[in-house]
Amino acid sequence: MRRTTLLFSISIFLSAAFSLRGQDADSLYMASLCEKAVFEAETPRQANQALLEKARILHSQQLYRQEMEALGRLRMFALRPEQRSEVLQRQACCAYLLEDYDAALSFLEEAGVDTGYVQPKLKSEWAAMFLTFLVPAGYVYVDEPWEGLLSTSLNALSVLWIVSQISSGCYVSGILGGAIALNGTYLGAQKRVAQLLQQRNSEILKESKKNCLVHFLGPHLREE
Amino acid sequence: MKFRRLSLIFFLLFSLSCSAQQDFYQLVRAQLGLGNYFEPSNTVFFEQALKEEGLLKAVLATSDRVVRNSQVGAAQSPFLCSDGKIHENIFGPVPEPLKQQHFELDSFLPKGSSRPLGADAAFIDYLLGNSLSSDAVYYLFGSAFEASDSLDFYKGLALYTANSLEQAVDYFDRVPDTSSYFEKSLFFSTVCDAYLGRFQQARSRLQSYSGSWQELCQYELAALSLLEDDAHAYRQAAANFSYSSYALADGEKLFDDIYRSRYESRKKSPALAAAASAIVPGLGKIYSKCYGEAFASFLCIGATAAIAADNCIKRGPQDWRSIVFTTIGALLYVGNIYGSYVSVGLYNNYLENAQDNTIVFNIHIPVRSLFP
Known part of the structure; x- marks a missing residue:
């Protein structure tokens, strides 16, 4: 338990330090360290923290598809309702940046956002x-x-x-x-x-x- | 008379400007509901054919291609790829390029003091088993591990799983023959070489092997012989098939089937296809199993011949319209004979390409199941 927490804290610290330097290889290595924290996590909450950190690093590298995949692996049951909504909105954001607007809308709907989207009149x-x-x-x-x-x-x-x-x-x-x-x-x-x-x-x-x-x-x- | 000459000049100028302006040409094709079923386009094909085969063959091959490049011509074509197009140039089918990933491995600077890989092997297995192969590559190249045969093997395996085959071979080759990972590395690098089309390298690698996986070795050698089109070498390797190993039996039977269809069954004759198309346009294409092309050829040549005959009878053979339609009809007719002759070889090429893909896939299957 202590080892995992220690490793996770080091990961967070290193990821912050390296992401400031903005070096791709370092950031990707940090993302893999977050994955190690997921592997060694003893509780779903720890795993979620590591996955969120990984998603953040991937976002800084503009790897939106991989970010969406990392967010998709979060244990939703271990998140608070407001966190869940935030995660879904981040997924919607990734989908938007990947120009997958249908997926983005469905993420928003899942997050409980009333988009009020009405299909426009199309040519017959x-x-x-x-x-x-x-x-x-x-x-x-x-x-x-x-x-x-x-x-x-x-x-x-x-x-x-x-x-x-x-x-x-x-x-x-x-x-x-x-x-x-x-x-x-x-x-x-x-x-x-x-x-x-x-x-x-x-x-x-x-x-x-x-x-x-x-x-x-x-x-x-x-x-x- | 003056008006007719003017319209002819206008028509010729219009055709020339259409072909010169590729965008406008495509726009006109779109108005006529003509799709493009070939890659590269007919213009590029003609230019390539002109350069490689000369004017006569270029004109005949392109006229046949123009008939094939229609909804009817491409219907039920055995040559259509997954993107709905026929990838074919003057030399025959163009195989789809191998999609490979390339990692900038030099940009990774391992951090911290060196440690043995042993403790992290379970984590690497977890990454590779959960489709996180890119993470495995980043982790293995970003961490400071002590140099070892297991590290080289895992680096190779991670790159192989992430579909970076050329880089994977470099690391598999570093594993010494005294290592317990040697056999795995050898067979995985053989798979990589087979995918990359480096058959000779794969063969020499396997021929130097004298370990306990002899049947697998002979299985891979047999597959490589088929890929290299060497029937004698295949018979030698296949003599060692037992047809009883759970991981190899299906592949062994499949290779035997491919061998029989390539070397023992009777081949179709291109001359017969050409002769059949000379008698009835399109018949040769039916012989080479291109039914849509056969129907399209019959329709095009039949209609042009009817229009040419009508003009010759009503206006006389000296009239420019009779000459134009007779020339077009003759070109399509001879082009169809040429196309039928070529289509037999083309069909065999497509079949062999499909078989080669199956062979390469079956080289990889037992290696993955025997060395999970």
């Missing part, structure tokens, strides 16, 4: 699909009018091909070639609009989650 898939029957309208709906212009030109070329071939009596070229060309240009436009819509919607979702998280994690993030 059905509307996009119907509007793309008139090619440029679909592109305008997903805020890409220039791409719409390009796609319309390509569709016009396909139609021009069909008309010119059929008018000069080349029915096979007109119908077969036209079918292939329209398959590319018209159905390609449907596919592209669906792709752009998905991109836009995920950007909207990401941005709204980010704004919501900044509001709640602001004080933590300002400490960085």
Whole structure:
């Protein structure tokens, strides 16, 4: 018991000293010493203290994923409710810095924070699909009018091909070639609009989650 | 007539500017719903083929690749990797690079007075057993331990577990043959060398071994023979298989299966694939089990041939449109024959690569279970 406490105290002292020097190898070595304190800990509380220290060192090295893993190994039952909430908020902070906003929101919810997050209104898939029957309208709906212009030109070329071939009596070229060309240009436009819509919607979702998280994690993030 | 000439010039300039402006070219491809299923892209592939194989082969190989690079062509392809792409250059399949970690070991300055490792062995085992291998590396290199064979072995093992194979071999090699860790170090360094593709080094290491793990040694030698494509050496090593050891039996049977499929079963003929595609476009691809590519080739060549024939009949063979479509059709047709010829070798290459990955994986399994 005494040996563990002594080792742990030395670890804390050394980690403070070395982290001030800001040397990577030293800090990582200190993180491994904290892991030793976890291994030798006799009570969950001691293990938690060591893990928190390890997380702090990893945070100073901007190793957020490893920090989140260290925090995830804390024995939650041995923490006080306010400590538990603090740990979950730190995990949310790590997830935010790793741009995993879904995980960050779920950590905050677990911490009992009422984020009040409401999913923003997204662009409708059905509307996009119907509007793309008139090619440029679909592109305008997903805020890409220039791409719409390009796609319309390509569709016009396909139609021009069909008309010119059929008018000069080349029915096979007109119908077969036209079918292939329209398959590319018209159905390609449907596919592209669906792709752009998905991109836009995920950007909207990401941005709204980010704004919501900044509001709640602001004080933590300002400490960085 | 003037208008037609102007449109032809405009079309040629448009095509040239499209290919010159890679971003615009990609944008047009996106409007046509064309995905890119190949890595590297067709442009890079053509440049490489032109440099390595000359104009004719570059044009044929690229025209075949253009047909394969479609939703239909890539469907059910045996060559698709986990990222949904086919990694292939002019020389064949491009294996995925080995993901390795590299530690700046020189930056660790051991602190405190030296002590023996013995007392910390349990802690190192705990770290390695709990996926904390990076911590094990930091601890072993940051602490002042007395130099010993066990320290070198544990350093090697920690680096190996943390996926830093080249650095691991350096430490395994330091363990002397008089040490009780020697055999473990030898087999672990063999595994590292096999992953790193240094088969000759692994072989010479094993050939100098005369200890009690003879069956494991022969097992590893047999695997290395398969990786080096040496059938004679495989038969020699496999003669020592007992097929009764719990850790080795499955691997021994698997190696025998791979050996039979490589050296004893009848190989597909590239010439037959090419001939089949000359008769019916895409048939050769069915022969080499590329069904999506076969269908895509048949559709593309069939449609181009129909359009070319229609133009020749209605406008005459002298008309520029007839010439353009006949040229495209002929290019796709010959490209498909060339592609079918190559696809047999390509299929065998992909199969061998997959088998090699299985062999390397099975070199590692018994070492981990016999030396936990």
